[in-house]
Amino acid sequence: MKIMGKQVLGRVSMRIPLILCFLFVTAIPLMIQARVLAIYNRKAMTSQAINDAQNRCTILANELAQAEFFTGLQNTSRITSLKTEIETTADVLGGRIVLVDANYKIMEDTFGLSGGKTIVVREVLKAFDGTPVTHIDDDNGFYYVVYPVMSRENALADGTGGNGSGAAKGNGDDPAGGKTADGVMILIVSTESIGLVRGKISGSTGLLQLLLMLAFFFVDVLLASLLLRPFRRLQDQLDTAADGNLSQEIDEDTYAETSDISDTVSRTINQLKAIDESRQEFVSNVSHELKTPITSIRVLADSLMTMENPPVELYQEFMEDISQEIDRESQIIEDLLTLVRMDRSNPDMNMRSVSINAMIEEILKRLRPLAKAKNIELAYESIREVKADIDEVKLSLAIMNLVENAIKYNREEGWVHVTLDADHRYFYVRVIDNGIGIPKEYQDHVFERFYRVDKARSRESGGTGLGLAITKNIVVLHRGAIRLQSEEGKGTTFTVRIPLNYIP
Known part of the structure; x- marks a missing residue:
């Protein structure tokens, strides 16, 4: 569909690309920020959970060492209290605690599934040498801490001064059979709880981002409207001029671009006004120039007509003047026709x-x-x-x-x-x-x-x-x-x- 030679359908308002540009500028940083925060939260929460688990393992390992849980010199009442504490810790962490003695036999399992079984894996062997082991298994959704439990004597021999890691070996009488640790505590915790908390945080963050996006959208629409307002004012002025009111001044200098457009349009309008005035003046001049010889001819002819028996010499003089005025009229008409022919958009040029x-x-x-x-x-x-x-x-x-x-x-x-x-x-x-x-x-x-x-x-x-x-x-x-x-x-x-x- 065309109106006045211009394509109407398919035109896009300048506001749309402006809004899209603003949204792009604001949305991309928000998305990057959300992604960075999600990664940071996951690492921070996992790290915090592991640190908490390690601290609890340290406390329990010290208490187990003090109670001589793995040496056979066990205090029955203390052991009962420790087992209760171990089960409570496992429940609080939502995980499983397994105690392994120096013979790699499982002495205690809070799940009650593996009691009396033997476990010989690399992490346990490393822990018996006095080195705690921590591992996160994201694929299966859990993490575990393998922590050595050392009596005071083993700890002193290891050079740690208490429960801790080390590589020193005991002597042949060591009940641990040459191992640094008396026993090993394995803490296995599911990451499901971390995922739930992270999901809640992600949900809250997502909602906040959505609200921010909506806020930015309305701000972008407002900014686009404010930025385009001078162009709308300029359009109104141009519409007024297009309706024929050339006397109104086109002046919109909010931006350098609108100022340049205003100046260009003003010059064009002034040229149109000058052309219009020139056309009117031309018509007036043509009328005057064509009328002058005719008026002279009429005056001369009327003078001859009012005279009774004018002398031949006077009659001849008047006729010569009339002839000159006719020649002048012809010359004006010829020049006008020449100008008209050259003013055509495609004048004939015999080159x-x-x-x-x-x-x-x-x-x-x-x-x-x-x-x-x-x-x-x-x-x-x-x-x-x-x-x-x-x-x-x-x-x-x-x-x-x-x-x-x-x-x-x-x-x-x-x-x-x-x-x-x-x-x-x-x-x-x-x-x-x-x-x-x-x-x-x-x-x-x-x-x-x-x-x-x-x-x-x-x-x-x-x-x-x-x-x-x-x-x-x-x-x-x-x-x-x-x-x-x-x-x-x-x-x-x-x-x-x-x-x-x-x-x-």
Whole structure:
């Protein structure tokens, strides 16, 4: 679907990519933070649980050593109390405690499953040498601590001064059979409880993240609206201008971008206003210029009609004046038609390779009688032979207008010099005179239609005020440029620059 030549469907508001960009900037850090926190929480909670288990093992191992649980010198009441404490510890941790003596036989199992069985594994052997072993099995969901239990004598022999790890060997009478430890305590704990706690924390963290995401979303929407507000104000101003109200100033300088757009649109609107004013002025000028000769003809004709038997000489004089006014009217119409033809979007250009030297010589040949009549010296200097792709008829008209103006608006016994030169890209035609010159304040307007510096003198010389406008249009059609240099009372120079090769 199109409205006024513009595609309506499929357009995306600038707000959407802005919001998505803001969400991306805020969501990615939140997701990374959540992932880092989850990893940290898992490690921290597991580490804390193992530290707690190791501390409890240390306490129980000391108590077992003091009660001489593995040496056979057991205090029955103390042993009973210790077993109760061991079971309580296992229940609190939600795990299983197994006690192994020096013969690798299980003396106590809080689950009551392996009593009297033998266990010989690497971790137990290492613990009997006095080195505690800790291991986490994430795949099966548990961790265990294998802790040595050493009597005071073994501990002193080991060099720890109490229950602890060491590598010293006992003597042949050592009940531990040469082992450092008297026994080993194995604590096995499921990580399910850690997972449950971690799940609760993750749930709370996830909820918090969701709330933060929603908060960020609303903030992003608000920010996008605030950022786009100047563009909406600018759009409103442009809509007003599009409705025809060109008097309203386009001014939105909140951002550098909106300021640049405002300046560009303002310049465009000012140009449109200038074009509109120029069009209105042109219509007014055309009306006036066409009306003036007709009015003169009417006055002359009415004068003849009111006279009774006018003399033949007077009748002849009036008819000559009427003929001149008709010629002037025809010239104005011809110039207007020329401008209209050149103002078309695709004017006809009969481009061909032409000798510019020969063209200028032909123009000067036609204008020499006019220069001679006004006692004006007309000189031509050609620096080099020049051939270029031009529309000979149109460019001849442009150069002729410049030379003819230089002759008409010159002083008695003045001079007009025409020069031709070229480089590798352009050729240059300069028309120089020592005439009356153009005041500086008028120089920016001389190429406007119907503009005359000296209206009275222009009409006396037969000018229509369209010659320089036609000249500039022709030069522009050739992708060229025209420049004016003038000083009042000293003369004027027009420089025309045209490409040697025409590029459509």
